[in-house]
Amino acid sequence: xxxxTSSSDSASAESGGGKPWLIAWLIALCLVAVxxxxxxxxxxxxxxxxxxxxxxxxxxxxRDRVYAQSQTPLLLLGASRIAFGVDxxxxxxxxxxxxxxMLAVNAHYPLATLRDLxxxxxxxxxxxxxxxxxxxxxxxxxxxxxxxxxxxxQWTPSWHAHRLLLNVWQAHALIADPAFSFVASxxxxxxxxxxxxxxxxxxxxxxxxxxxxxxxxxxxxxxHFADNLKGNIAGMPKRTADxxxxxxxxxxAWAKRINARGGRVIFFQSPTHGLERSTVDRLxxxxxxxxxxxxxxxxSLDAVLEPSLNAxxxxxxxxxxYHDKPAYTRALIDVLVAHGWLQR
Amino acid sequence: MRAMQFDSFTFLGFFALVLAIYNAIPAWxxxxxxxxxxxxxxxxxxxxPFLLLLIASTTLDWWIAQRIDAATDTRRRKAWIVAxxxxxxxxxxxxxxxxxxxxxFAALLGTLGVHYVPAPFDIxxxxxxxxxxxxxxxxxxxxxxxxxxxxxxxxxxxxxxGFFPQLVAGPIVRFTQMRxxxxxxxxxxxxxxxxxxxxxxxxxxxxxxxxxxxxxxxxDALFNKPQAAGxxxxxxxxxxxTGQIFCDFAGYxxxxxxxxxxxxxxxxxxxxxxxxxxxxxxxxxRWHISLSSWLRDYLYIGFGGNRHGAWRTYVxxxxxxxxxxxxxxxxxxxxxxxxxxxxxxxxxxxxREQLATARWQQNAIVRFGYGLLTLLGVMFAWIWxxxxxxxxxxxxxxxxxxxxxxxxGIAASxxxxxxxxxxxxxxxxxxxxxxxxxxxQVFTRLHPLLLGLLLAIMLSLIVLSxxxxxxxxxxxx
Numbered sequence: 030x031x032x033x034t035s036s037s038d039s040a041s042a043e044s045g046g047g048k049p050w051l052i053a054w055l056i057a058l059c060l061v062a063v064x065x066x067x068x069x070x071x072x073x074x075x076x077x078x079x080x081x082x083x084x085x086x087x088x089x090x091x092r093d094r095v096y097a098q099s100q101t102p103l104l105l106l107g108a109s110r111i112a113f114g115v116d117x118x119x120x121x122x123x124x125x126x127x128x129x130x131m132l133a134v135n136a137h138y139p140l141a142t143l144r145d146l147x148x149x150x151x152x153x154x155x156x157x158x159x160x161x162x163x164x165x166x167x168x169x170x171x172x173x174x175x176x177x178x179x180x181x182x183q184w185t186p187s188w189h190a191h192r193l194l195l196n197v198w199q200a201h202a203l204i205a206d207p208a209f210s211f212v213a214s215x216x217x218x219x220x221x222x223x224x225x226x227x228x229x230x231x232x233x234x235x236x237x238x239x240x241x242x243x244x245x246x247x248x249x250x251x252x253h254f255a256d257n258l259k260g261n262i263a264g265m266p267k268r269t270a271d272x273x274x275x276x277x278x279x280x281x282a283w284a285k286r287i288n289a290r291g292g293r294v295i296f297f298q299s300p301t302h303g304l305e306r307s308t309v310d311r312l313x314x315x316x317x318x319x320x321x322x323x324x325x326x327x328x329s330l331d332a333v334l335e336p337s338l339n340a341x342x343x344x345x346x347x348x349x350x351y352h353d354k355p356a357y358t359r360a361l362i363d364v365l366v367a368h369g370w371l372q373r
Numbered sequence: 374m375r376a377m378q379f380d381s382f383t384f385l386g387f388f389a390l391v392l393a394i395y396n397a398i399p400a401w402x403x404x405x406x407x408x409x410x411x412x413x414x415x416x417x418x419x420x421x422p423f424l425l426l427l428i429a430s431t432t433l434d435w436w437i438a439q440r441i442d443a444a445t446d447t448r449r450r451k452a453w454i455v456a457x458x459x460x461x462x463x464x465x466x467x468x469x470x471x472x473x474x475x476x477x478f479a480a481l482l483g484t485l486g487v488h489y490v491p492a493p494f495d496i497x498x499x500x501x502x503x504x505x506x507x508x509x510x511x512x513x514x515x516x517x518x519x520x521x522x523x524x525x526x527x528x529x530x531x532x533x534x535g536f537f538p539q540l541v542a543g544p545i546v547r548f549t550q551m552r553x554x555x556x557x558x559x560x561x562x563x564x565x566x567x568x569x570x571x572x573x574x575x576x577x578x579x580x581x582x583x584x585x586x587x588x589x590x591x592x593d594a595l596f597n598k599p600q601a602a603g604x605x606x607x608x609x610x611x612x613x614x615t616g617q618i619f620c621d622f623a624g625y626x627x628x629x630x631x632x633x634x635x636x637x638x639x640x641x642x643x644x645x646x647x648x649x650x651x652x653x654x655x656x657x658x659r660w661h662i663s664l665s666s667w668l669r670d671y672l673y674i675g676f677g678g679n680r681h682g683a684w685r686t687y688v689x690x691x692x693x694x695x696x697x698x699x700x701x702x703x704x705x706x707x708x709x710x711x712x713x714x715x716x717x718x719x720x721x722x723x724x725r726e727q728l729a730t731a732r733w734q735q736n737a738i739v740r741f742g743y744g745l746l747t748l749l750g751v752m753f754a755w756i757w758x759x760x761x762x763x764x765x766x767x768x769x770x771x772x773x774x775x776x777x778x779x780x781x782g783i784a785a786s787x788x789x790x791x792x793x794x795x796x797x798x799x800x801x802x803x804x805x806x807x808x809x810x811x812x813x814q815v816f817t818r819l820h821p822l823l824l825g826l827l828l829a830i831m832l833s834l835i836v837l838s839x840x841x842x843x844x845x846x847x848x849x850x
Contacts, residue, residue: 046563046564047566048563049567049824050821052821052825053567053819053828054825054828056822056825056828057824057829058832059829060829060833061832061836064833065833068837185377185419186418187418188381190382190386191381194382194383194386195382198382204836204839206839207839207840209837210837210838211586212582212586212587212838219788219791
């Protein structure tokens with residue numbers, strides 16, 4: 030049925046002398062350098078820039094830091110608005126007692142992460158949880174579960190080291206982006222598709238992102254967001270505001286659990302304007318939704334009601350341009366300090 | 374479950390460091406201790422507590438092997454071998470099969486009208502346990518059979534079991550293949566390093582470029598949502614998985630061989646162009662060779678092989694393949710996969726026994742046709758290997774034969790499907806082209822200019838295939 034295996038004994042015997050190998054490897058390395066350099070040069074010439082790419086590994090690097098002792102961990106939870114709205118350098122500069130940690134995930138509402146932190150008895154820090162009435166819908170509860178599960182089940186020191194090295198590679202090489210991969214290029218060629226999308230997001234290793242609206246059509250994004258929102262909510266089972274609120278009992282309990290062990294959870298609603306705001310207010314009026322939820326938790330803040338925060342322009346109705354991030358972050362810190370939730 | 378993977382920056386850094394320190398240490402004994410330490414660090418990078426299980430298992434088997442050798446009467450020797458079988462298989466059974474057994478027990482009770490729900494428990498499967506258990510078992514069984522005397526050196530034995538290139542996913546090396554290499558001083562040679570890094574590059578190319586970037590997305594599209602697939606995706610997804618499983622596992626094996634060779638060790642080849650097999654017994658001489666030879670030597674021959682008549686031979690063949698299937702994973706789908714291969718082998722044996730070697734069997738067209746039939750049979754069985762459950766496997770199988778929708782599906786297929794299918798065809802052509810040749814010899818005999826060009830293509834494509842790292846499929850076994 031099966032044959033036996035055999036192994037020859039000497040590596041050198043089967044591979045001959047060393048010189049041919051040296052020549053082959055020198056040729057290979059030279060060709061690789063030229064090829065990769067040419068590909069990098071080609072894409073850079075078309076106004077593409079390298080950026081860090083977010084992943085469960087990058088998230089886990091930050092999740093690992095929530096147990097810091099020397100400073101109070103200040104966790105930023107949420108989706109894109111806080112991930113692209115808060116400037117981490119300003120946070121570090123103005124709040125030296127705290128260790129700002131970005132755990133927000135673009136396009137993923139944060140409740141799964143909040144639950145995980147509530148269940149983690151070793152966490153005693155402060156959480157600024159950016160979520161609106163839509164993000165509190167039960168359909169969105171598990172959006173960040175993949176990240177949480179990865180951290181608990183697969184995260185190891187070895188992957189930590191890998192991700193830190195990958196950050197260096199991604200920060201400097203455009204070809205580290207899968208959009209420019211060999212297979213993606215072959216697919217575009219076969220499909221007759223154009224060049225990759227010019228991304229207006231620039232991501233940093235600390236998981237903070239910059240949106241540069243000069244590189245995109247903000248008006249189109251605005252309508253895309255509003256249409257998406259209407260479509261998503263229309264596709265969900267109809268339920269009353271009371272049912273929505275009763276679903277949130279565990280969320281209040283998680284916050285109480287963290288508060289009880291010396292931490293603090295601040296529920297925060299980032300500012301939105303125009304079409305985005307009017308759509309949410311029409312589908313989920315604040316007096317029936319957000320305000321009632323806010324009454325069940327110790328600390329909450331609606332940025333629309335804070336003139337210093339609401340004054341910033343939002344080109345797509347819900348996100349800041351990166352030029353406004355530092356000033357917005359200073360204003361946000363001022364508001365949080367004024368409420369007594371943070372100390373400078 | 375993700376250990377330190379060959380396709381990670383961590384491994385590249387780790388390996389460069391190991392290579393440098395290993396060659397800087399003058400004494401062979403100290404170099405071996407260092408390799409063992411490095412191997413244990415490699416293993417602990419996944420889950421440090423399970424390193425204790427590996428060390429305990431290693432120590433126990435090393436000690437029992439000496440007791441077997443020292444025992445003079447047969448009953449005592451048998452008691453020791455039964456003891457080591459019981460311990461090793463119990464540990465493997467607890468971690469790998471307890472959930473499966475409990476679920477099946479509950480289902481059995483359910484058919485008798487008894488409602489039993491097993492208490493939920495979440496057992497983490499120690500990575501590589503199936504591989505290092507088979508290493509240990511082969512060692513003890515060979516001592517029991519009197520094939521060689523046990524080693525007195527714990528650290529030689531521990532290095533045999535724990536040598537990091539092959540620790541978590543094989544090849545399943547026999548002690549006889551490693552003993553001389555561990556006992557005789559060796560170090561990195563220029564030629565060994567050249568060929569070793571070439572094999573490492575080939576392995577990374579197979580894993581990162583072919584398995585993860587080209588085949589996995591198409592296979593996942595089918596197997597993650599079989600209900601949504603049409604006939605064309607059923608075919609392209611099955612073909613893609615056929616490519617993925619080979620490139621993933623052969624890629625790991627190439628990396629293992631390359632890393633070992635760079636350190637001066639030669640591991641046995643684990644794959645020999647399996648998709649150019651002519652017949653199913655030929656396939657198993659080419660696919661996961663170290664496992665198939667293990668199953669032959671310790672199960673098939675242990676059951677009696679072909680020494681007790683035709684009927685027992687077929688039973689032994691089926692049993693071996695069914696157990697081989699179950700070794701891959703605690704699910705009935707793996708048993709079906711093993712069973713299918715058992716049936717293929719039995720039918721092939723039956724036909725061969727009926728038809729004496731005839732001239733037409735050497736006919737090139739007949740051989741090619743049989744090779745094609747073998748490939749189709751292997752592909753068909755892969756559906757059961759990859760499907761998450763019985764119903765998904767049945768569904769995919771039935772969709773393969775929905776020929777009425779196939780033409781429209783092919784016309785509408787995406788570029789990723791077309792790339793995967795063309796790549797698989799190219800892979801099969803390469804297997805046929807190099808059917809009788811050893812990959813190490815192919816690389817060694819290539820002109821340096823051609824080899825440099827080939828390496829440059831592979832390395833460039835590796836770098837130009839960024840993405841999330843996928844765990845090696847065989848890590849879960």
